[in-house]
Amino acid sequence: MGTPDEAHAVNAVIDRLAGRFPQLQRERIATVVHEAHHELDGNPIRDFVPVLVEHEARERLQATGAQPVRVSDQDAAAAGPMIRAGEPDTETVFNARVTLLNGDLGGGTS
Known part of the structure; x- marks a missing residue:
């Protein structure tokens, strides 16, 4: 499962x-989240697992x-420490990380 x-x-x-x-x-939501989480068991890189x-x-x-x-930003702030008002949502963060992992550093074509 990873760390505490x-x-x-x-x-969260x-x-x-x-x-x-x-x-x-x-x-129902917890079941879906736990299923998705357990599919990542055994993966040694845990940094992006919650995202x-x-x-x-x-x-x-x-x-x-x-x-x-x-x-709302207020509701998002109350939902947990991973979302703060003014920060990108997890979808935006996820897409950016996938882009970086796929080798696109955003510099355009050469």
């Missing part, structure tokens, strides 16, 4: 997604027809 910090971050993912998908039961878990869980929830609601 990772477990705390995954619990559940909190954020529960706020984004208020029409779904929290238990990857949140991205995958959000996609799975949306695939069931659930639609996320926009959360």
Whole structure:
């Protein structure tokens, strides 16, 4: 499962997604998050696990027809330490990290 910090971050993912998908039961969201998290077991690089878990869980929830609601900066700040007012959301961070991992440093073509 990773470190206690990772477990705390995954619990924060559940909190954020529960706020984004208020029409779904929290238990259902937790199940989806834990499934996505356990698929990353054995991966030695744990730095991005919470971001990857949140991205995958959000996609799975949306695939069931659930639609996320926009959360205010105040609600986002209350949801946990990973989201702060004025900071990019996890989707933006995820996409930026995937771009970097794929070798695009943003310098354009040469």
